[in-house]
Amino acid sequence: MALSAIINNFKSLTFVIIFYIFTFSQSVAESIFSTALTVNNLVISNYDLNQRELLYKLLRKPGDIKIEARNDLINDRIKLQVINNEKIKLSKSQLKEIFVKYANRIGLDELRLSEALNNSGVDHETLVAYLSVENRWQKVIIKKFIPLIEVTPHEIERYHLHGEAAMDTKILLAEIALPLSKETSEQSKSIVDKIIAKAFTVNEFSKLAASISMSPTAKNGGALEWLSLKSLPQELRVKLLNLEIAELSSPIVMGTSLIVFQMRGVSNPKKEKTSKLNLKDGDTYNIIKNKLYNQKAEFYGNSFFGKLKAKAIIINK
Numbered sequence: 001m002a003l004s005a006i007i008n009n010f011k012s013l014t015f016v017i018i019f020y021i022f023t024f025s026q027s028v029a030e031s032i033f034s035t036a037l038t039v040n041n042l043v044i045s046n047y048d049l050n051q052r053e054l055l056y057k058l059l060r061k062p063g064d065i066k067i068e069a070r071n072d073l074i075n076d077r078i079k080l081q082v083i084n085n086e087k088i089k090l091s092k093s094q095l096k097e098i099f100v101k102y103a104n105r106i107g108l109d110e111l112r113l114s115e116a117l118n119n120s121g122v123d124h125e126t127l128v129a130y131l132s133v134e135n136r137w138q139k140v141i142i143k144k145f146i147p148l149i150e151v152t153p154h155e156i157e158r159y160h161l162h163g164e165a166a167m168d169t170k171i172l173l174a175e176i177a178l179p180l181s182k183e184t185s186e187q188s189k190s191i192v193d194k195i196i197a198k199a200f201t202v203n204e205f206s207k208l209a210a211s212i213s214m215s216p217t218a219k220n221g222g223a224l225e226w227l228s229l230k231s232l233p234q235e236l237r238v239k240l241l242n243l244e245i246a247e248l249s250s251p252i253v254m255g256t257s258l259i260v261f262q263m264r265g266v267s268n269p270k271k272e273k274t275s276k277l278n279l280k281d282g283d284t285y286n287i288i289k290n291k292l293y294n295q296k297a298e299f300y301g302n303s304f305f306g307k308l309k310a311k312a313i314i315i316n317k
Contacts, residue, residue, distance in 0.1 A: 037316045039077035048073055051126040058120040059106075076133045078308050083136045086143065090132055098131045141301040149300070151292045155242045159288050161268070169229045169268035171240060174205055174222040177215035177257040185310055188258045192251045195260055202246055205262045214257070226267065235299040238292055241266070253306040 036046045052069035061068060090098070103113040117124055176195065178188035191212070200208070209215075209222025217224060229237055236252070243249060243263035252259045 035317045037074075037314060039074050039314050040081050040312055042077040042080060044070075044073050044077060051123060052130070054120055054122045055117075055126055055130065058116060058122060074312075074314060075305075075309070076130075078312050079133055079137045079140075079305070082140055082308065083133070086140055088136045088139050088143075090136065095128055095132060098135055099128060102127075102131055141297060141304070144304070145297060145300040149293060149296045151289050151296070155238070155292055156285060156288050158242050159238060159292060160284065169241075169266065170226045171229070171263070172226050172265035172267075173224045173240065174202070174209060174262045174264055175215055175217055175224060175259050176205070176209045176213045176222055177217075177254075177259045178212070179214055180253060180256050180258045180310055182311065185258075185307075189251070192258055192260055196248050196250065200246065200248065200262065202262070202264065205246075205248075215259075222262070223264070226265075235295055235302060238295050239299060251303075253303055253310075 032050070033045050033047050035043050036049055037044050049066075049069055052073055053065050056065045056069055099113070100110050103110050106113070108116065113127075114124060117127060176192075178184070178191060180188055195208070206221025206223065210218050212218075213222050215222070229241075232240070239249060239252070240261060240263065243261075245263055245265065247263050249261040249263075252261065
């Protein structure tokens, strides 16, 4: 074979190899950055999922990292839509400050955290975006709900008597639970709004629960067994403890249900009652007030997010 033919064949082979490498690399890149799912038209890419998994692995987050990463990214996109609507932004200096504070919180400085991210294959912007959503969501809650929150002296007294210091306290409740799905949420919310706008006796509430509640307790007129405070989520304790007998709670989202509770009774070990005046003389009053304030803010924030998530449109690609 002539030398020129060999050279031409070698050139052709080289071109084929280069073309194959280029197209293969391009297809891999397209696969990595392709859309995995959308949440309210906001994209979550395969790269986003991979990066969040690597971040959680670095931070040693408990649970199934793949599931946690996917669920948390979905939640972030839901929050991000509200954040964008509220036009809440952070400057470069604020983002850096958040990054530095987070580094200090986990016992590192800015440089060592950056090195740890780099060594784990986590892009710096992945952690910054994660912290940014968390920070801006808090600002949304502050903007929307903090002005509406009020802690009364009566609530402080009740908490002092029946709160964390008396974990043997038990409450007796009745419930009306309605389905909270995309198809039924609007109807359920409308029904609940009408319920809480009225005053019900115990018997009236029981009859209504028996006729419309989706809970198995409907056969007992919505009546629950005595519940220990420590068996309830923290955000529910204050919400329910401050109800008078026969008073209704505000709507509470629990899983796929929208629930209204009616207070039936409170049972607690004897504890000497402290007057509001004596409470105000010490630090206890303000400590309890701040705790109730934070619990209410957390409760409103979780309820708000729960409603957003129930309406979210999630599409897997």
